[in-house]
Amino acid sequence: MERRNETRDAVGAVAQAPEEVAYDRRWAQDLRGSVRCSAVLLALLLLIDAVAGTLSPPRAALWVALAVLLFLVLCPTRVAVGEGWLSARGLLGTRRVRTDRLVSVRCLDGVGQRLVLRDVSGARVEIDPRVLVTNPPLWHRLDEDARRSALRGSLVCGGTALRLVSERIDRETAMTVFKVSRLE
Structure with a gap:
């Protein structure tokens, strides 16, 4: 039995720990x-x-x-990711998508690359992939939920886009390691 987000209070009752948000x-x-x-x-x-x-x-x-x-x-959008959701808050409001119920993930190329996430309810969020590259906790949470969507069968389009982002993150991480260890 997994109790990942549970803690015990003073009387011994089980309480839910606050959800971690990246x-x-x-x-x-x-x-x-x-x-x-x-x-x-x-x-x-x-x-x-x-x-x-x-x-x-x-x-x-x-x-x-x-x-x-x-x-x-x-002006940059503020991206936050929690278990099962991703939100992007910009100047015109906040958009939120259920990452554990994704239908598609696409990469839009152009002057500025965008990653477009869409869930089963039709909600849509566009984010800059660099946000995921520079923030490993954001990427880890999104990747975990996207895998959950794929296992449930709701993610029908987006494996390639996620793989490309994953490869880019791995490449950036390797370059950072080489720079830090002076092996570039």
């Missing part, structure tokens, strides 16, 4: 980078306009709007 550890750093890039762009545009003598309130408002637009484009 978060994107680089999210705050990426958010600060987005803010910095937007602020630098705004400062440079205002400085260039001021030096040229063409700075006016409407132009300053235009530069502020441009910097805000850049921030919106660069």
Whole structure:
């Protein structure tokens, strides 16, 4: 009998331990980078306009709007994974998918790669695969739940995409080990 998430309290009754949730550890750093890039762009545009003598309130408002637009484009989604679920919180809300009931996992190529997860209820989440590469606990939880979905027979499309992400994570891990041990 497995009691993985159980603990005993003072009277000896069995209590459920809080569910472990893995978060994107680089999210705050990426958010600060987005803010910095937007602020630098705004400062440079205002400085260039001021030096040229063409700075006016409407132009300053235009530069502020441009910097805000850049921030919106660069702002990272916050990814969290728990047992049986994955959520991605962006500027426009939170999307959540049941990872233990996945139907498909696809990789979308383009300027920025995206991993699209869809569950049996039709919920859909898009995340950057780099989030999984840089956060092994996120990948481990997702991989475990995806395997559970495959065993249940609900995951009909996505084995190749998951294998590619797994190979990329293994490659990045090996490169990190080589760099740390100075064998690159």
